[in-house]
Amino acid sequence: MDRPRKPTLDTVASAVGVSRATVSNAYNRPDQLSAALRERILETAAAIGYAGPDPVARSLATRHSAAVGFMLGQGLSASFADAALSIVLDGLASTVDGHDHCLVLMPGRERGGPRPETVARAQADVVVAYSLPDDAPALAAVRARGLPMVVIDQPVLPDTARVEVDDFGGARLAASSLWGLGHRRFGVVTFALHPDGHNGPVTPERLASTSFRVTRDRLHGYLDVTGADTPVWECARSSRELGRAGARALLSETPRPTALLCASDELAFGALQAVRDLGLRVPADVSVVGFDDVPAAEHSDPPLTTVRQPLAEKGRHAGELALRLLDGGRPGEPTRLPVSLVSRDSTAPQK
Amino acid sequence: MDRPRKPTLDTVASAVGVSRATVSNAYNRPDQLSAALRERILETAAAIGYAGPDPVARSLATRHSAAVGFMLGQGLSASFADAALSIVLDGLASTVDGHDHCLVLMPGRERGGPRPETVARAQADVVVAYSLPDDAPALAAVRARGLPMVVIDQPVLPDTARVEVDDFGGARLAASSLWGLGHRRFGVVTFALHPDGHNGPVTPERLASTSFRVTRDRLHGYLDVTGADTPVWECARSSRELGRAGARALLSETPRPTALLCASDELAFGALQAVRDLGLRVPADVSVVGFDDVPAAEHSDPPLTTVRQPLAEKGRHAGELALRLLDGGRPGEPTRLPVSLVSRDSTAPQK
């Protein structure tokens, strides 16, 4: 039951016969004491089972917690299913982890982002937000706490670092290429415009009030080329299954689109499947383009034409920004990473 | 530059003209003060920009941090690429988050688990370990800190809660079924036996010293039925690509195996591809079985026969265990979740 209380710095200090400060130095500033004493302290600590300074107490004293928070738009499994997110997160983790920082994940609630309470309790001294709705309460919660923040794919907030990608331009690029190939009848498969789980055709009103910046930009990029009356199908999540269903719906319209523009590769993979489902062929009968260029895009059947954005780079950069903010750096200008069109075999001229 | 210091409990207390304790109560024990006063406190707090008690200070005072740590065997992107892990993690997150706890991720270093320093600094009051090498230093680091721990798919450690699955039995189940279908020539594709990045055939010595419990059990389950001389190919990670390469290698041997036993679905998907690569058909020429039953198994081509383990359940249960340990509960007996064979179309009788 009442086993011996956990040892603290004091325990060690008095065991060795030195002051608490010295023990602290043994861990944090080896140059402040003689090597011999340090050795003795560490040994004694090990002997009495002291595992080093308590991280919480240390954080309180130093006023930072060596952790960066990451706010997700959706729940964890949904997030992990998203290859693009995983790559971004990994890029972020690699920079952050190299600096001995932990990653505190704040999973979102049905696409709306984390609950404000979650944010309020999270121990992190900088947080990065990824593709939340523009009006997510979590965003306000972070600001209320006065934590520095870096947003990825999000509208600018005052005093916030930001990394972004030219989603609009990328989408235009893809659509223009198709247009150049002679396509005139398009269909667009997009992921969520609102965090309400809607699946189905998109009305103009819904389009006008889109709460995800990324969705909005990609969509507008496509429609800018194809025309505002292009049919758009919304999927609640960026999943292959939903993309398949959406594409199937679009392809059943008359006249049938000759090209499908998808807001993500994942949706595009579903579209590929849908085309096959209907006994048609890609790209002979229908061209399909994706967005992101996840690794699988290269290996799909057929390999996917898609808009490449530097995902890992995005994460890494966000990590660096976060680290810089931690050092008291200023947010600075938003970084805009380049996009490019990767032409593979899922697109062909429309005869 | 020197903007006003961040407000604290005291700031609010003196602004309202009450004691600090009362303000604290306003946040943590509404029943301890009159509704009117509480209202006034909260209003004032909002007015001066106080976002609620500092989580770190609160943690120090209460001696718990409302976070559960999660130790990964590998880096984040590798982890996220693993569908099974994602599901487990999501199950865990859902129970944990429901109780207002955060998830602190500790990414591993090349399959060996997180660095001990990472563990030492992580602010969590219980940690769950997932499929680390049996001798991971991170495990020792957790014990050194005296943190309660729940391990998933890991050998028992004293004083540790545990959830596991009958990997050996499950593997036997799959192998026996194939045996029953008349197969006599097998090949096994497995993921890492050691955290050293090895890809290639497995020697008996290597097999004998396997440092991942899961790998060991599944392998032994297969070999128990097929015989110890069955060729085994090891992949450094559980990826489709590596599985494909491994399967291709096994299928090039003479006599060619008629059935491929894979340690994971991901590897099995690669094997499916490999069979096609060689111009053979599944299951007519070669039967393939996986392990895990991730959602994609149902939709592969052909749908995969695999050993089903309740992944989400595993995560949820681990979360509950973690929460219970937090409440001072005892670890209790390891929970063993059931496995079953899901027969789909990737297996057929050997004529």
Next chain:
DNA sequence: AGTGTGAACTAGAGCGCTTCAGAACGTCCA
């Protein structure tokens, strides 16, 4: 002998919060 110097170590004041044992003040009932 006197002084300057640097290395080695320490005292003590926080960091921002929780919590427990009261104090103060009604209220209610016998």
Next chain:
DNA sequence: TGGACGTTCTGAAGCGCTCTAGTTCACACT
């Protein structure tokens, strides 16, 4: 009228650590 009780609020002792501004001391230099 008085005491028993409840409610509402306060004082102060921590939680375990870091860090600044020292103090001590040995040694070298003049």
